[in-house]
Amino acid sequence: MSVYVKSYRRHGRARRWLSLALQYLCVALILAVMLFPFFWLLASSLKSPEDLEALPPVWWPAHPAFSSYRTVFEVTPFARAILNSLIVTVCSTTGILLTSIMAGYVFAKHQFRGKNTLFVGVLATMMVPQFVMLIPLYRMMVALHLDNTYPGLILPNLANGFGIFLMRQFIAGIPDELLEAARLDGASEWTLLWRVVVPLLRPAAAALVLFAFVFQWNNFLWPLSMVYSPEMSTVVLSLNGLRTYTSSVTFTNIVMAGTAIGILPSVLLTLWAQRYFIEGISLTGIKG
Amino acid sequence: MIQRQRSLIRSRSLTTLGFLSPGLGLLIVFVAVPILLTAWISLHQGSMAIPYSRMRWVGFSNYATIFEQPIFRTALLNVFLYSLANLVIILPLSILLGLFLYQAQVYGRNVLRTVLFLPYMIPTVAVAIVWGYLYEPQYGPLNEILSWLHLPAQGWLGSVHEAMLSLVILNVWQTLGYYVVMVVAGLTEIPQEYYEAAALDGAGWWRRHWSITLPLLRRTLAFVFVILTINTLQVFDPVYVLTQGSPVNSTDVAAYEMYITAFNYGQAGLASAMAMVMLAIVLVLSLLQLRLFRSL
Numbered sequence: 032m033s034v035y036v037k038s039y040r041r042h043g044r045a046r047r048w049l050s051l052a053l054q055y056l057c058v059a060l061i062l063a064v065m066l067f068p069f070f071w072l073l074a075s076s077l078k079s080p081e082d083l084e085a086l087p088p089v090w091w092p093a094h095p096a097f098s099s100y101r102t103v104f105e106v107t108p109f110a111r112a113i114l115n116s117l118i119v120t121v122c123s124t125t126g127i128l129l130t131s132i133m134a135g136y137v138f139a140k141h142q143f144r145g146k147n148t149l150f151v152g153v154l155a156t157m158m159v160p161q162f163v164m165l166i167p168l169y170r171m172m173v174a175l176h177l178d179n180t181y182p183g184l185i186l187p188n189l190a191n192g193f194g195i196f197l198m199r200q201f202i203a204g205i206p207d208e209l210l211e212a213a214r215l216d217g218a219s220e221w222t223l224l225w226r227v228v229v230p231l232l233r234p235a236a237a238a239l240v241l242f243a244f245v246f247q248w249n250n251f252l253w254p255l256s257m258v259y260s261p262e263m264s265t266v267v268l269s270l271n272g273l274r275t276y277t278s279s280v281t282f283t284n285i286v287m288a289g290t291a292i293g294i295l296p297s298v299l300l301t302l303w304a305q306r307y308f309i310e311g312i313s314l315t316g317i318k319g
Numbered sequence: 320m321i322q323r324q325r326s327l328i329r330s331r332s333l334t335t336l337g338f339l340s341p342g343l344g345l346l347i348v349f350v351a352v353p354i355l356l357t358a359w360i361s362l363h364q365g366s367m368a369i370p371y372s373r374m375r376w377v378g379f380s381n382y383a384t385i386f387e388q389p390i391f392r393t394a395l396l397n398v399f400l401y402s403l404a405n406l407v408i409i410l411p412l413s414i415l416l417g418l419f420l421y422q423a424q425v426y427g428r429n430v431l432r433t434v435l436f437l438p439y440m441i442p443t444v445a446v447a448i449v450w451g452y453l454y455e456p457q458y459g460p461l462n463e464i465l466s467w468l469h470l471p472a473q474g475w476l477g478s479v480h481e482a483m484l485s486l487v488i489l490n491v492w493q494t495l496g497y498y499v500v501m502v503v504a505g506l507t508e509i510p511q512e513y514y515e516a517a518a519l520d521g522a523g524w525w526r527r528h529w530s531i532t533l534p535l536l537r538r539t540l541a542f543v544f545v546i547l548t549i550n551t552l553q554v555f556d557p558v559y560v561l562t563q564g565s566p567v568n569s570t571d572v573a574a575y576e577m578y579i580t581a582f583n584y585g586q587a588g589l590a591s592a593m594a595m596v597m598l599a600i601v602l603v604l605s606l607l608q609l610r611l612f613r614s615l
Contacts (some may be wrong), residue, residue: 061434137338170356
């Protein structure tokens with residue numbers, strides 16, 4: 032890539048410096064715009080009530096106070112919300128991983144009648160907005176007395192079209208000869224899947240686990256409809272509650288501290304494993 | 320030998336079924352059946368709590384009612400404007416930033432990509448909360464920055480004219496990086512020889528990208544277009560958290576209107592009709608767009 036950029040630009044030294052300076056200016060500008068909300072989040076969470084009320088606004092508190100990170104656990108059952116979010120997210124993610132690997136394998140490597148129609152149906156579920164299913168799902172959970180429970184939060188999120196699609200795309204790239212060799216050795220389809228396919232699938236499975244984890248952790252509409260008591264609240268739901276009930280500007284630090292804690296898992300996972308996210312997006316060109 | 324193969328094929332079709340049934344079963348129970356039930360409820364009158372058997376058939380009168388109410392028409396118009404504004408801003412920006420990320424010869428390109436992508440992965444509710452404070456007219460930093468530039472303070476989310484735009488900016492900030500990553504993935508597929516040949520022929524920057532990048536990026540852009548449309552048409556979280564449709568319904572969107580019709584007013588029939596209208600719009604628009612891009 033660098034070859035072609037350099038090959039046709041007849042540039043003097045000054046021009047190259049100018050272009051480089053412009054590029055770094057762009058980088059700085061983009062970084063500033065993208066990072067500013069994170070900076071404001073952190074700064075506000077460390078401000079005292081006096082800082083928060085000051086006009087013009089204080090940019091960085093003279094005496095950063097971490098007390099709001101403790102207060103947020105006192106004014107709301109935030110620890111319980113974290114536990115709830117973890118339980119729901121881990122269960123959903125595990126379910127999505129298992130169902131997606133099995134269905135994706137069949138769509139990639141088995142032949143049967145109606146396969147293409149079925150697969151198009153799976154893809155179509157990705158286009159359906161979440162709120163289209165909301166009313167019947169809600170009524171279903173109420174009828175089963177599962178509203179405001181873990182199963183109620185988890186059950187509708189154990190499989191999705193995106194996961195099946197992603198796994199199919201990766202498994203399709205595994206050579207058939209490899210599978211045939213294992214079949215000749217007498218391996219059952221079950222052993223084949225877990226002993227031959229899954230070990231080759233690690234990067235794809237990592238991408239799926241990360242996506243599923245982050246999107247379940249971030250889910251708002253379903254917990255909002257399902258949960259009615261504070262002890263079943265998820266982190267995201269608690270954040271909305273915190274903001275609603277602490278409208279005074281002097282409580283901003285508590286809301287922001289909660290928000291900082293609430294985004295931490297997503298931020299850490301993204302930074303730690305961004306390679307897999309990017310690969311996942313690049314391979315499918317789509318996300319569910 | 321033949322018999323053994325037959326039994327192998329039979330056992331394989333059994334595993335086919337066995338492997339498919341958990342995933343497909345869940346999708347049928349929690350996606351397909353609910354869609355059909357929503358369609359069914361939309362043709363009936365009933366509250367959220369009333370059993371299906373006691374709902375009263377009303378034909379298409381729910382659909383007539385929601386289109387007679389100005390509020391749903393407003394919500395539809397608002398969500399179209401929201402979607403359109405996002406498209407107009409994100410599409411060119413994602414191409415420009417994608418090209419920049421792909422070509423710029425600067426240190427820290429990976430850092431830049433991560434930072435751009437990061438907001439997409441954090442909860443929209445959290446993003447909405449933070450931006451709510453950024454937009455705060457008195458204590459927020461945005462109006463303070465405007466005042467440094469000697470520009471007048473804005474009402475942002477509190478202003479009828481600016482609330483929707485404020486939500487659009489929030490969404491651009493949050494999701495742009497995701498589309499940039501898609502564009503970069505598309506760019507890596509374009510063979511470098513094309514650019515080298517064009518450069519030899521004396522084509523300038525605009526010409527090269529107009530004649531090579533854009534046409535060859537068509538498939539990626541089609542995806543960006545469709546996903547962007549689907550995602551923006553179902554916007555709910557920032558509206559619920561920040562504005563609840565206010566001021567004066569200027570940020571009322573279809574998903575929010577549907578939600579409060581169901582859960583605040585308890586009118587399952589009307590809300591289901593709204594959901595079906597949105598489903599039809601999303602499906603028709605995405606299929607039209609896919610066809611359009613295929614024919615280009």
